[in-house]
Amino acid sequence: MEIINKLIDKSSLSALIERLNTSGKQVYAPVTKNGLCDFAKVESVQEIDFDSIATIQSAKSLVFPKVEKLLSYEKTYDDVIVKEVDLTKIPEVIAFAGRPCDAAGFIPLNAIFTSDSVDQIFKTRLDKLSIISISCKKADDFCFCTSVNGSPSNTSGSDILLTEISETTYYAEIITEKGKAILDAYADLFKDSAVVDKTPFVAKIDKQFSTEIINEKLKTLFESDIWDHQAMRCVGCGACAFVCPACGCFDIQDETKGKDGVRHRCWDSCGFKIFTMHTSGHNPREKQAQRWRQRIFHKFSYQPEQQQEFGCVGCGRCSRACPSDMNIAEHLKAIAVK
Amino acid sequence: MSEFEPKIVAFVCNWCTYAGADLTGTSRIKYSANVRIVRFPCTGRIDYMLLTKAFASGADGIIVSGCHPNDCHYTSGNFYARRRWMVFKKICDFMGIDTRRIVFSWVSAAEGGKWAEIVNSTNEEIKKLGPYESYHKLSTQDILA
Amino acid sequence: MEEIKKIAKELLAENKVQLIVGFEKGSANKVRPAFFTKPEEIDQLIYNEYCIHNIALYLKKDICQKANNLAIIANPNVVRSILQLASENQIAEEKIKIIGISFEGKCVGLLDFKAAEEFSKTQPKGIKPEDKALIEKIQAMPLEERFNYWVEAFSPCIKCYACRASCPMCYCGKCNVETNNPQWIPVAPHKYGNLEWHMMRAMHLAGRCINCGECNRSCPVNIPLNILSYMLSDFILDEFDSEAGMNAVFTPALSVYTSVDKENFIK
């Protein structure tokens, strides 16, 4: 679809949020509570934190929650009744005021969950999700989207991208059919516009390396000592993977209460020792350095080859969340010059 | 509506309280049938998480009982347990888990009557408190939903 | 700062240690744990008020386990962790040289375990006043409110286990949460799973936690985990006069007993 250019007044956002809510859609947006900015359900525009550079966690939980029911079951005396999830109950959701990197994150995630075989739960959630992002006015030292094919005003992944072009106005690019559906439903809130050059209105983020170089370098670096060196201070937690918008690894767990039970899917991380450990005790990735290598290789070598998508959008969340300051951009830069 | 019948789980040691409970039975002392006894080698073996597991599995009250001090079959298991209970009770209190629903006691193999009293009084107390809804909701209903 | 560097450089230059665990400049305005094996690398070593990571954690990691001997830049929290680890037979005195630094940032030179014990005792203890106030606030809540407070506080937990991974005392090869036969603690990060996990962890650290606050610092969603452990440490100090991280020979409160322990709560 060709991008439709529109304008929307800041003062109209309040009406937009309210009307989206009354139409039965759930609106999720960055909300700061107890000093933490994360996506939360909002009912009015006042609740939204438009200033944060990025939420602590990505928007991925809107389509890939940290814990999610895959099926439930009921055990009877001599049988088991399996109840599948009701996909029709999955709500329509708007991801509002996320960043372009949040939106871009859904692309590699979608590739994981829908290539070869389709994960219907994920797909339904994504189909029912509309993404209205806002271009970044600010960036911090951890942002590196421009190095991984993104930008502070990147449209990919978003259905509508808003860019603040004045104190009062957002420039709105309607990118997809889903975006157009929102435009059509609330056409009175939007005004026509010509194409606007967004560059002066968004943050400048220097490009530090390119995904092509990383991909090329990795071809010869598997046995390199760089992994030992970089992973030395890694404590082996899963914070990086869990806040990452593109990490899709999960675990499947059963929980039973009496005769009823559920089979859950919950986030998992390649950084954990037990992620790959066999029952026999044999572990293909015994050392933390191997697990760190897997993380980088998966995002910059394996995933591009399997699914033609890089598994990193440059949001810098992993680096911000890391307790031992493993800065992924810095490490990638080191790989690029290796 | 029928009266609320609490589910009470008793974690008891094999050597004293379990034998004591046996004595209650053989002495034909009648006591509340709301209690389900789980026998352990020693109170020192009772992992505190078992208590929360019991609540999570639908218990409304818990009794933990073993040998009197200095009577432990393994010399000191109940002493270690006593400290652990103190600390566990503290953290439960702090985290808002209802410690009125957890009763600790020493019941020796000769105290059949005391066992009946403990069970009956706990039963009465839990009846007053009602079902442990907040924990059951968190540990069961929310998960199955 | 210069003194620390001098000591560190000498230790490496004179081959007294193979490895020094310290800090270097990190990304943005952060500092980060770093490892030095050559005297010339020491120029990168820094120490300032941001160096609050409890790097005693690395003593149980491969890099330190492989070294025959090492030195560590140790603020009182690190010193206390080392003493506690030593008391649990996790680190030998002859293997480690402690470069002690007070909470004010003053280098006190190399410490053997005896000196470390003295140092540990003279340094301030406790947690931030706002954390203490939070404990009091929670304790003053009615039961149900307290329960809801914690359920809500734990609800953002994503079970990344950063609290465990960055805790020097969490060195078990196989954590209780990984025990799956039966599954002891629920794996899923739902509210109930989170409550049990943090409760279990606090209990396992009871009497062993040295209150460095690292769990709270590393938590990506800022759960006030440190106050759980602190509340227990405080209780244990009051009740059993036992304090972790003060002595290299020490048995944690829950591994010992006295015949006069309180039992007014036991029927």
Place this chain on the structure above:
Amino acid sequence: MNMEKNTIYSPYKMKIEKITEEAPFVKTFRLKFINDEDAENFSFRTGQFGEYSIFGEGETTFCIASSPTRKGYIECTFRQAGRVTKALANLDEGDIIGFRGPYGNIFPIDEWKGKNLVFIAGGIALPPMRSVIWNCLDLRENFKDITIIYGARSVADLVYKNELKEWEGRSDVNIVTTVDPGGETPEWTGKIGFVPTVLSEIAPSSENTIAIVCGPPIMIKFTFPVLEKLGFTDENVYTTLENRMKCGFGKCGRCNVGKVFVCKDGPVFSLKQLKELPAEY
């Protein structure tokens, strides 16, 4: 395959029709679909695997150990080791379990037509092999000589004892069984020695021959060099991997090795393919 299922995580319900004790802690289940329609729609090919689940304990991964030529049921053989296998071992005939599958790729037996086959298996790794062995034996005229070399730690640990006997009795199969030194019994008439050693003793010709190897990592490690010495090229050596898996279709991420997912792109790999992967299996 899961066409009428709501999601790809929904299992078929299967009834345990028969349980065979193969060795200490090793059992074989014969499973039948509860729903006749499922049974009709279901098909698999040799080499594929499935996710077997006990509701309440979780899922576990085994290959389908029966041959696709034997219709109407599937079989799996497992050693009791972890949480789910322990729970499985406690089940009785008539109990119900879940099954998702089939997943993964296949042994390219169509390409092996007119060739000699050498199967080399160790311990509990015979089950994945058994499917392909029976498949080839049921299509016996398609292949030339069939040799099976199977070893286990001890005589008791040999699985499929009845079938081993049956194969021994067949004139069109050359079977060699061996046990590790010290694992023999006084009655033991087979060989004594490790699989790679026995393999080099027997020295099957690599001429027009495919070798299929499956066993514990240590056996694999020492078997490949022997095969190489015998003149087997990497394209003619196959193995089946079993990494830790959860989902079975390349999403959960844990069986990712290099650019492949063992569950989706494997589990069957030729040695040539294996050598292109990092050694994370």
